[in-house]
Amino acid sequence: ALNPNGVLTYSLADADKPELVNTLPTDYGLETIIIYDNTIYLGSRSALYILGIDNPAAPVILSQTDREAVFFGGCDPVVVKGQYAYSTVKIIQNICGRVAAQSALMVYDVSNKNAPVNIGTYFLNLPNGLGYAGNYLFVCDEGDDLLRIYDISDPANLKLLDTTVPIQDPVDLIIRGDQMIVSAKTAFQFFDLSDITNIRPLGNILK
Numbered sequence: 001a002l003n004p005n006g007v008l009t010y011s012l013a014d015a016d017k018p019e020l021v022n023t024l025p026t027d028y029g030l031e032t033i034i035i036y037d038n039t040i041y042l043g044s045r046s047a048l049y050i051l052g053i054d055n056p057a058a059p060v061i062l063s064q065t066d067r068e069a070v071f072f073g074g075c076d077p078v079v080v081k082g083q084y085a086y087s088t089v090k091i092i093q094n095i096c097g098r099v100a101a102q103s104a105l106m107v108y109d110v111s112n113k114n115a116p117v118n119i120g121t122y123f124l125n126l127p128n129g130l131g132y133a134g135n136y137l138f139v140c141d142e143g144d145d146l147l148r149i150y151d152i153s154d155p156a157n158l159k160l161l162d163t164t165v166p167i168q169d170p171v172d173l174i175i176r177g178d179q180m181i182v183s184a185k186t187a188f189q190f191f192d193l194s195d196i197t198n199i200r201p202l203g204n205i206l207k
Contacts (some may be wrong), residue, residue: 002030007042007051007059022058024051036080039113043078048087048106050113062113077129077172079137083111084119084155086137088127103127105139107155119156124148129172129183133193136161138180140170147173147182149196165191165199 001008007030009022029045040051040059047066051059078087085108105127107120125143132138137150137158147165150158169185178194179202190202 002033002042004028004030006030007033007040009057009059011057024059024061026061027064032077034078034080039080041078041080041085041110043087048078048085048108048116050110050116052113063116065108065116065118079130079132080110081132081152082155083109084152085110085116086130086132086152088124088130088139090127090142103143105130105150105158107158109155120158122150122158122160128170131173131175131180133175133178133180136196138173138175140167140173140182142169142171145169161196163197163199 005026005028007024008020010018011021012018026049027046030042031045032043034041038053040053042049047064049064050062052062053059078085087106089106090103103124103126105122105124106118108116109119110116124141128140128142130137130139135151135153137152139148141148145166145168147167147170149161149163151161152158167182167184167189170182171185172183174181178192180191180193182189187204187206189204192200192202
């Protein structure tokens, strides 16, 4: 679990009474957490963290990416596929009046978990959550009221598809098989992904 400036590990040996067994300090601004291939990836306002959990009761920081000043202060969800991590950086407002602040989708080669390398940056308006199905990455771009789709067959050279899904204020998404659930500000929206060239709406649940 995350605090803004630390990773908290709880023992569930007694499921009725979770016990805090470890606190790992980090810089301030942790946002998101994902566990993939026995590794923890954290998105923060300042970096992508990679944590080792050979001992799950005591995670250790393997690496922390550097981020250019133009991207500092952005929210940072992340997903991982194979040896690549995909992260959106959303700058809601410029910090200290720096008009150069920029939102983007960033791609990292994480084959060496001790030294991740940024291999691609793709500028967006106000990106939020993201997820993938096969070789397609879906990104919520709240600023343009769209779900953008990238072909990630070549992680070093993503291709933005002409196919987009108009959604007002998309915030996050979950992909389950051939279905996608998008959380927007007013509703959960469901889609059929069986044909990427013809993504069909299935219905919605108002919030």
